[in-house]
Amino acid sequence: MSETVETVVDRALAAxxxxxxxxxxxxxxxxxxxxLVAAQRSRLEAIAAARSTEQVPPxxxxxxxxxxxxxxxxxxxxxxxxxxxxxxxxxxxxxxxxIGAGWRAGELDAGG
Amino acid sequence: MRFQDxxxxxxxxxxxxxxxxxxxxxxxxxxxxxxPAQRVLARAVMNGESADAATWRSMVPACFPDERSxxxxxxxxxxxxxxxxxxxxxxxxxxxxxxxxxxRRRSDAVRRERRILFDGVRAEIHPYDVTVEVxxxxxxxxxxxxxxxxxxxxxHQLDDARAGAAAEDEPxxxxxxxxxxxxxxxxxxxxxxxxHDETGLVTIExxxxxxxxxxxxxxx
Numbered sequence: 001m002s003e004t005v006e007t008v009v010d011r012a013l014a015a016x017x018x019x020x021x022x023x024x025x026x027x028x029x030x031x032x033x034x035x036l037v038a039a040q041r042s043r044l045e046a047i048a049a050a051r052s053t054e055q056v057p058p059x060x061x062x063x064x065x066x067x068x069x070x071x072x073x074x075x076x077x078x079x080x081x082x083x084x085x086x087x088x089x090x091x092x093x094x095x096x097x098x099i100g101a102g103w104r105a106g107e108l109d110a111g112g
Numbered sequence: 113m114r115f116q117d118x119x120x121x122x123x124x125x126x127x128x129x130x131x132x133x134x135x136x137x138x139x140x141x142x143x144x145x146x147x148p149a150q151r152v153l154a155r156a157v158m159n160g161e162s163a164d165a166a167t168w169r170s171m172v173p174a175c176f177p178d179e180r181s182x183x184x185x186x187x188x189x190x191x192x193x194x195x196x197x198x199x200x201x202x203x204x205x206x207x208x209x210x211x212x213x214x215x216r217r218r219s220d221a222v223r224r225e226r227r228i229l230f231d232g233v234r235a236e237i238h239p240y241d242v243t244v245e246v247x248x249x250x251x252x253x254x255x256x257x258x259x260x261x262x263x264x265x266x267x268h269q270l271d272d273a274r275a276g277a278a279a280e281d282e283p284x285x286x287x288x289x290x291x292x293x294x295x296x297x298x299x300x301x302x303x304x305x306x307x308h309d310e311t312g313l314v315t316i317e318x319x320x321x322x323x324x325x326x327x328x329x330x331x332x
Contacts, residue, residue, distance in 0.1 A: 040295070083159050083160070093172055100148065100294055
């Protein structure tokens with residue numbers, strides 16, 4: 001039985017929060033971790049809001065489950081922080097979303 | 113302004129072996145022609161815990177089946193299998209080698225581990241990872257595996273070089289190359305008070321821009 005984007009993203013968000021909690025163990029990075037979790041959470045919530053009732057093909061839902069399992073396997077808080085920036089891209093790819101929230105081609109070469 | 117090879121201290125000698133590692137060079141070569149999604153795959157594998165290739169194929173179906181993705185996966189797993197310290201060094205060296213390869217697509221004047229000297233100014237001890245040494249349009253890049261590598265020291269070093277060059281009426285484009293998401297870099301930079309308005313930012317989404325011209329946009 002296929003699931004909706006909303007239910008898949010809800011599980012992904014719970015894993016994101018758990019990963020953030022682990023990353024917060026690095027005291028010097030507390031602010032960065034909480035800010036990054038908030039930014040990634042907004043990004044994933046936006047996907048869920050835009051496509052809430054859309055059905056996710058089973059193999060794509062499984063891909064998200066594997067990404068969630070990968071976050072659960074991480075025990076080192078430093079590695080958790082590294083994974084915080086990449087895990088949402090893996091979820092996005094599984095849901096057929098582009099990577100790179102907030103980035104648009106050409107934005108960075110526009111001249112400063 | 114002039115460029116100079118970095119002094120070969122102990123750290124540099126050890127690190128030179130990492131930079132010359134065939135696995136590092138192979139992965140950089142593969143990533144130079146990779147899609148952004150394949151680069152994310154590489155970063156995920158090298159950050160991850162799973163050592164099973166089938167798990168990654170199922171986790172990132174957007175990249176498979178594909179020959180390059182398979183090669184990237186195999187090389188990334190080999191890097192991930194190394195001990196933490198060697199793995200960290202290897203990952204950093206991959207980003208530098210990738211940066212060098214992409215820059216070489218538009219210039220033959222690409223160098224590694226170079227210091228930038230200015231008249232009457234004490235030189236930075238740490239060299240710049242990659243430079244493009246062309247009169248009148250030189251560039252200097254600092255390469256980082258992740259957004260956490262963005263620090264006040266790094267930003268000051270890049271901006272000091274830009275300012276030093278400007279004081280000599282020499283344009284010098286400076287940029288961070290971070291093998292991480294733009295979002296993570298932006299979150300990191302938002303809390304930095306060190307000068308970075310005139311420092312370019314190249315992230316995992318925009319690596320190909322290195323082959324197209326200097327990144328002059330602000331690190332935002």
